Amino acid sequence: xxxxxxxxxxxxxxxxxxxxxxxxxxxxxxxxxxxxxxxxxxxxxxxxxxxxxxxxxxxxxxxxxxxxxxxxxxxxxxxxxxxxxxxxxxxxxxxxxxxxxxxxxxxxxxxxxxxxxxxxxxxxxxxxxxxxxxxxxxxxxxxxxxxxxxxxxxxxxxxxxxxxxxxxxx
Amino acid sequence: xxxxxxxxxxxxxxxxxxxxxxxxxxxxxxxxxxxxxxxxxxxxxxxxxxxxxxxxxxxxxxxxxxxxxxxxxxxxxxxxxxxxxxxxxxxxxxxxxxxxxxxxxxxxxxxxxxxxxxxxxxxxxxxxxxxxxxxxxxxxxxxxxxxxxxxxxxxxxxxxxxxxxxxxxxxxxxxxxxxxxxxxxxxxxxxxxxxxxxxxxxxxxxxxxxxxxxxxxxxxxxxxxxxxxxxxxxxxxxxxxxxxxxxxxxxxxxxxxxxxxxxxxxxxxxxxxxxxxxxxxxxx
Numbered sequence: 001x002x003x004x005x006x007x008x009x010x011x012x013x014x015x016x017x018x019x020x021x022x023x024x025x026x027x028x029x030x031x032x033x034x035x036x037x038x039x040x041x042x043x044x045x046x047x048x049x050x051x052x053x054x055x056x057x058x059x060x061x062x063x064x065x066x067x068x069x070x071x072x073x074x075x076x077x078x079x080x081x082x083x084x085x086x087x088x089x090x091x092x093x094x095x096x097x098x099x100x101x102x103x104x105x106x107x108x109x110x111x112x113x114x115x116x117x118x119x120x121x122x123x124x125x126x127x128x129x130x131x132x133x134x135x136x137x138x139x140x141x142x143x144x145x146x147x148x149x150x151x152x153x154x155x156x157x158x159x160x161x162x163x164x165x166x167x168x169x170x
Numbered sequence: 171x172x173x174x175x176x177x178x179x180x181x182x183x184x185x186x187x188x189x190x191x192x193x194x195x196x197x198x199x200x201x202x203x204x205x206x207x208x209x210x211x212x213x214x215x216x217x218x219x220x221x222x223x224x225x226x227x228x229x230x231x232x233x234x235x236x237x238x239x240x241x242x243x244x245x246x247x248x249x250x251x252x253x254x255x256x257x258x259x260x261x262x263x264x265x266x267x268x269x270x271x272x273x274x275x276x277x278x279x280x281x282x283x284x285x286x287x288x289x290x291x292x293x294x295x296x297x298x299x300x301x302x303x304x305x306x307x308x309x310x311x312x313x314x315x316x317x318x319x320x321x322x323x324x325x326x327x328x329x330x331x332x333x334x335x336x337x338x339x340x341x342x343x344x345x346x347x348x349x350x351x352x353x354x355x356x357x358x359x360x361x362x363x364x365x366x367x368x369x370x371x372x373x374x375x376x377x378x379x380x381x382x383x384x385x386x387x388x389x390x391x392x393x394x395x396x397x398x399x400x401x402x403x404x405x406x407x408x409x410x411x412x413x414x415x416x417x418x419x420x421x422x423x424x425x426x427x428x429x430x431x432x433x434x435x436x437x438x439x440x441x442x443x444x445x446x447x448x449x450x451x452x453x454x
Contacts, residue, residue: 035362035363035365035381036370036377036381039377039380039381040377066220066368066369066370066373066374067370067374067377068368068370069216069323069363069365069366069367069368069370069378069381070215070216070323070324070367070368071323071327071363071367071368072323072324072327072328072337073323073327073361073363075327075328076327076328076329076337076338083328085328089215089219089220089223090223092220092221093220093221093222093223096220096221096222101221102372102373104372104373105217105220105221105369105372105373107372108214108217108369108372109217109218109221112210112211112213112218112229116210116211117179117183117210117211118179118180118211118213118214118217118218119179119180119183119184120183121183125183125184125186128186128438128441129182129186129189132186132187132189132190132435132436132438133190133436134182134186134189134190138177138182138183138205139205139206139207139208139209140177140182140206140207140208140209140210141208141209141210144207144208146208147207147208147209147210148210150208150232150279150281151210151229151232153278153279154225154228154229154232154275154276154278154279155225155229157228157275157278158222158224158225158228158275159222160221160222160225163221163222163225164221
């Protein structure tokens with residue numbers, strides 16, 4: 001089936017992602033500099049080209065999109081000043097909205113609702129802290145119900161709970 | 171000047187020896203600081219910014235607003251926290267309409283951010299605010315170590331906004347390491363990412379590991395005694411994903427702690443996966 005280009009999609013990426021998108025002239029310095037492109041099928045230059053053409057079906061379901069470690073080497077070396085990681089992060093936002101989220105990532109995201117942190121906190125971690133002379137519970141959202149509630153209110157106001165499929169356990 | 175400490179997630183919850191070492195180093199240098207009370211995850215750029223930029227921005231703004239009401243600069247000990255908070259701060263300062271949007275959300279919890287918080291990284295505070303004489307002045311034990319310095323990605327990059335100099339041949343960390351008497355050795359792939367960032371460690375651990383292995387082979391070949399990083403997430407990746415005979419991994423605070431003669435028991439080395447004993451034996 002012929003692939004359809006979608007200029008509106010491209011315009012949206014340039015507007016909401018970064019306006020430098022159309023500055024890319026496809027030299028490939030980014031791919032040559034990318035530690036993921038070297039060993040995976042993710043090719044930075046190609047992903048930017050997909051975005052310029054608005055080939056959203058080549059972008060949104062594409063696992064390659066998630067192989068960027070956001071190391072910024074591409075942006076540092078880009079002769080056209082394209083803010084590549086910012087564009088990739090925006091494409092990921094669109095992929096997430098379209099439902100392409102890995103379970104592992106959803107799990108990490110849910111930790112933010114439970115702990116206010118990206119990783120879990122259990123008794124063993126509290127003991128470990130105490131054994132080093134630290135307060136067992138850090139003075140963060142872990143030590144303050146109000147702080148955790150405030151954080152959850154902020155995330156819910158952004159619709160982050162429904163985006164990741166998080167439901168409060170009653 | 172006083173700092174509000176933003177400890178992040180990986181250091182306080184997985185490698186708390188990094189937190190206690192940092193406290194001891196800051197105390198030794200007479201740096202005034204307090205914990206940033208009620209802080210949350212920065213939130214991490216890999217997962218949270220990848221999923222929802224607006225959520226990432228407003229959760230970051232909440233942390234920035236907490237430091238603002240302390241009236242202190244915010245200090246991180248992690249490249250991820252530094253990257254997230256520095257970048258969200260930058261966006262909020264550059265784009266008033268984004269700040270306005272974020273403040274509509276913060277208002278729901280009775281908060282407001284005015285854009286005045288300065289985001290700092292411990293390593294950069296050591297380098298620019300403390301300086302060589304003050305740090306060297308606290309060294310009680312010259313460390314006879316060959317150190318493979320790993321900068322990580324989000325400490326210096328994007329250089330355009332960080333303003334810490336260029337990232338292809340940086341020297342900041344190498345200099346700090348050498349203030350302890352250790353030697354920062356050159357090695358292949360020095361600027362290579364640890365592999366964990368951008369949500370890759372969670373979603374594609376094999377890819378993260380492949381990058382870690384390249385680093386592992388290069389630092390072994392160069393004859394380093396240990397890897398030193400300013401980032402607990404790189405620290406975690408190297409400590410967990412190198413083979414058993416991998417190099418011991420130290421956070422910059424742990425290295426300084428050893429040089430300052432801090433209490434080794436508070437550095438948490440017994441909780442590292444890769445045995446740190448060879449390093450401790452060598453500096454005896």
